[in-house]
Amino acid sequence: MSETVIEAKNLDLTFQTNDGPIHALKGVDLNINKGDFVSFIGPSGCGKTTFLRVIAALEHPTGGEITVNGMSPDEARRNRAYGYVFQAAGLYPWRTIGGNIKLPLEIMGYSKADQAAKVEKVLELVDLAGFEKKFPWQLSGGMQQRASIARALAFDADLLLMDEPFGALDEIVRDHLNEQLLKLWARTEKTIGFVTHSIPEAVYLSTKIVVMSPRPGRITDVIESTLPKERPLDIRDTPEFLDIAHRVREGLRAGHAYD
């Protein structure tokens, strides 16, 4: 039995707005085990990003319980439990790629020598070796997003939270990055939480797919993937892949995602 990293029980989060309360999350139960690649899929407003932000302690639940590594999300964050990748790369334009990756390391008080070693290591992991001294604008969108993944990996958190990281990229770049992400996941054995609204992306990447639906934000289905760990891009044409994709679509339909 593998160890549980994230455990959510009957989690509620209600935003109070001028138009009345919005139930971003209602009664969410979920366990994520160490080494899982979990995708959250669903239409806008289903709470997938909110759930990721609750794990990261960027939002706080209004009901229920959640633990990250057996601690509250706030404690877990102070213990550097996770690296977070946002929808946009958000690299500081005035820092080089190396400087951007050093940003969390500086804040966390690593020594200069450690910083340099870690920068080199993670740049190699995301296939950007040699780009350390370049400024962000000198890199393509896909490369910038890879640099931002490197930044999230730099301080060796076991958990990687990714909020639609490839949403703004074109499909060809996206395919390539998906492939690379799987390789990186296999090499680093991280636990990954991945928000997306692309069904093929969710099926291709995940060991566990969490299907969510809006109003109120809730989980309608949790699918354990039967695909092997080794996944070439053309696995997406196999019947097994299409079966899982079909089940995801059914889950979305059951949650009235298409209404």
Place this chain on the structure above:
Amino acid sequence: MPMTSSGRFASVLPILTVVAAIVAIWYSAAIGMNGKWARDQAARAEITLSTSELIADTWSQERPVLPVPHQVLGELWKTTGEMVLKGRAFSKRSLIFHGWITLSATLLGFVFGTGAGILLAVGIVHNKAMDMSVMPWAIASQTIPILAIAPMIIVVLNSIGIQGLVPKAIISAYLSFFPVVVGMVKGLRSPDAMQLDLLKTYSASGSETFWKLRLPSSMPYLFTALKIGMAASLVGAIVGELPTGAIRGLGARMLTGSYYGQTIQIWSALLAAAILAASLVGIISMIERRMLKRMGAKT
């Protein structure tokens, strides 16, 4: 068709055209404005002026309503370059001397104003109470005509024994802090929610957020504000010289010029002030380019 003019020439030509047009308008306006005096003088002496004599006269009067460019430039040369050649660059008749008086007040005021502006902006961004309370006062301060408040500043400071450079610098700071406050508040608030969230995921402190994100993000806004603030500082320093009957500084030159109808002297002081302002703003632009280049701006 092949290009006959080089890129550099092509960009200089429109500028020269505009300058030539301004000079032409200036000279012809001088004929109209100074013509009445010339004709009055001629009538008194019971002679008639031919057109060419009239024009020559309007361009060479000693106290014209509107001095022409070569008179202003001549005066400017007489009070700067010529004084330097005579080794009297800092005599009281030299514009370099008066320019330096004004420049020193401008620079001191600029430092005061910029410092105060940045500190206020940091306070406004980090403190809710300051956000609510300081901005309305800063805006109110700029609605008071500087000419009304300048004499009071000088009188009040004089009563507590502060004279000379500092009161002028304070008037100059009074004008220059405002663009810096507005620009820096905007700049320090320019990081978006995502960039702030990113630092939150590292559990970064407020001061780390300030030094690593807010301050670098505000640099382009700061330099824009500094350029406006520098020009405002110069205006403040000149205004600070007017109500005190000062005898030194560019403002004093304008004032004494107007007492004695020395229009050429007024215009040459004006031109000197303009050249000074342009150079100061130019220096800031140069520092800005260097700085932003070091911060990875596209070149």
